[in-house]
Amino acid sequence: MKKKSSIKLQNNNRPQELIKIENILDKMETTLNYFENLSRLTALKELQTEEDNDPFKILIGTILSARSRDENTSKIVRKLFQKYKNALELSNADLNDIKSIIHSIGFYNTKSERIKQASKIIVEKFHGIVPSELEDLLSLPGVGRKTANCVLVYAFNKPAIPVDTHVHRISNRIGIVKTQDVKKTEEELIKIVDKKYWLILNNIFVIYGQNICLPIRPKCQICSLKGICNFYTNQKKI
Numbered sequence: 001m002k003k004k005s006s007i008k009l010q011n012n013n014r015p016q017e018l019i020k021i022e023n024i025l026d027k028m029e030t031t032l033n034y035f036e037n038l039s040r041l042t043a044l045k046e047l048q049t050e051e052d053n054d055p056f057k058i059l060i061g062t063i064l065s066a067r068s069r070d071e072n073t074s075k076i077v078r079k080l081f082q083k084y085k086n087a088l089e090l091s092n093a094d095l096n097d098i099k100s101i102i103h104s105i106g107f108y109n110t111k112s113e114r115i116k117q118a119s120k121i122i123v124e125k126f127h128g129i130v131p132s133e134l135e136d137l138l139s140l141p142g143v144g145r146k147t148a149n150c151v152l153v154y155a156f157n158k159p160a161i162p163v164d165t166h167v168h169r170i171s172n173r174i175g176i177v178k179t180q181d182v183k184k185t186e187e188e189l190i191k192i193v194d195k196k197y198w199l200i201l202n203n204i205f206v207i208y209g210q211n212i213c214l215p216i217r218p219k220c221q222i223c224s225l226k227g228i229c230n231f232y233t234n235q236k237k238i
């Protein structure tokens, strides 16, 4: 089904507005471009570039990055892959050794077990090759919708919208969606965003969420979206 080119902003306080997703992405670019020294790479984008879209490394990097700071994750993922280069090697690795390598990442005990188990399943069920179908990815331990969609986008260049905390927060603040959880946000976004923007949406929203539309005290004064943003409009009224 062809998506509408314009999105109706979810705003109860002023007449319904239609806005194009490309305008939102352009405005984010405008704000980000204003800062010369800003890092324009998320951990996943960095991994995608460094590891030449290697699906296994992107999968493991995404599992490890859950609820962890980007700069910390990138460093640890690099260290892990220096020692274990593919699913077979990681599936045979000593669990305690994995733990000692990734111990500075949050939830390292659980994550160590999951990446070892996931590697084992990839070897035994998928012949050592990371599957490129959503359902197969979701069958792996530690892989939820966000991780599976990240692998589709960053490893296989398959259109999907990975919704993490940044994508969820910013979409709701602007008024693109009005949702309570990431799953619902993904459902709504895939209905209203033209598929040609799915591959880039996650990366730019994450950079924006890390630098401008921060979880606490977003930098609204320098944001090019304030003219259309529900959150900003409502804040002004307080």
Ligand code: SF4
Residues within 6 Å of the ligand: 170, 173, 174, 212, 213, 214, 218, 219, 220, 221, 223, 224, 225, 226, 229, 230, 231, 232
């Ligand atoms: S105006 Fe503020 S809340 Fe709205 S998108 Fe920009 S930074 Fe985020």
